[in-house]
Amino acid sequence: MTVSSMLSLYHIDDLLNALIDHSLTSVMITKAESDTPIVYVNDAFTDLTGYQPDEVIGKSPKLLQGPDTDQTVLDRLRDDLAAGRTFEGQAVNYRNDCSSFDMFWRVFPLKDDDGKPVYFVALQENATH
Numbered sequence: 761m762t763v764s765s766m767l768s769l770y771h772i773d774d775l776l777n778a779l780i781d782h783s784l785t786s787v788m789i790t791k792a793e794s795d796t797p798i799v800y801v802n803d804a805f806t807d808l809t810g811y812q813p814d815e816v817i818g819k820s821p822k823l824l825q826g827p828d829t830d831q832t833v834l835d836r837l838r839d840d841l842a843a844g845r846t847f848e849g850q851a852v853n854y855r856n857d858c859s860s861f862d863m864f865w866r867v868f869p870l871k872d873d874d875g876k877p878v879y880f881v882a883l884q885e886n887a888t889h
């Protein structure tokens with residue numbers, strides 16, 4: 761069952777926007793090109809990291825990383841994205857006030873008709889207990 765097939769009285773675009781705007785989970789979308797520049801973040805991203813959209817649009821998600829970020833997790837992410845696989849992982853990330861937290865995030869590609877990734881979508885949560 762897909763949500764769009766069940767809500768015939770509502771535009772799927774409006775539903776998608778409402779879901780992302782009201783999501784408690786941080787959503788980040790990047791271009792699928794070198795250094796994956798950020799094209800979109802939702803309000804939950806700002807709540808999680810302290811960064812406003814205009815501070816991160818056009819930049820690499822690497823801005824969230826710092827000295828304690830686990831490089832082996834990032835290497836696995838790079839390999840998963842190159843292979844077209846969905847990635848899940850956890851690593852230390854840093855807010856714009858330099859405080860750290862454990863980020864748990866999942867990244868998956870949005871592909872064109874030829875199967876080539878056009879965007880990457882990340883769903884991100886604070887995993888600090």
Ligand SMILES: Cc1cc2nc3c(=O)[nH]c(=O)nc-3n(C[C@H](O)[C@H](O)[C@H](O)COP(=O)(O)O)c2cc1C
Binds near residue numbers: 880
């Ligand atoms: C959509 C997307 C979201 C990402 N989100 C995060 C994140 O929240 N935290 C993080 O440490 N790295 C994140 N990254 C990973 C870095 O941008 C980068 O891909 C990773 O450090 C590997 O870099 P490399 O290919 O230069 O080795 C994200 C990458 C993508 C494509």
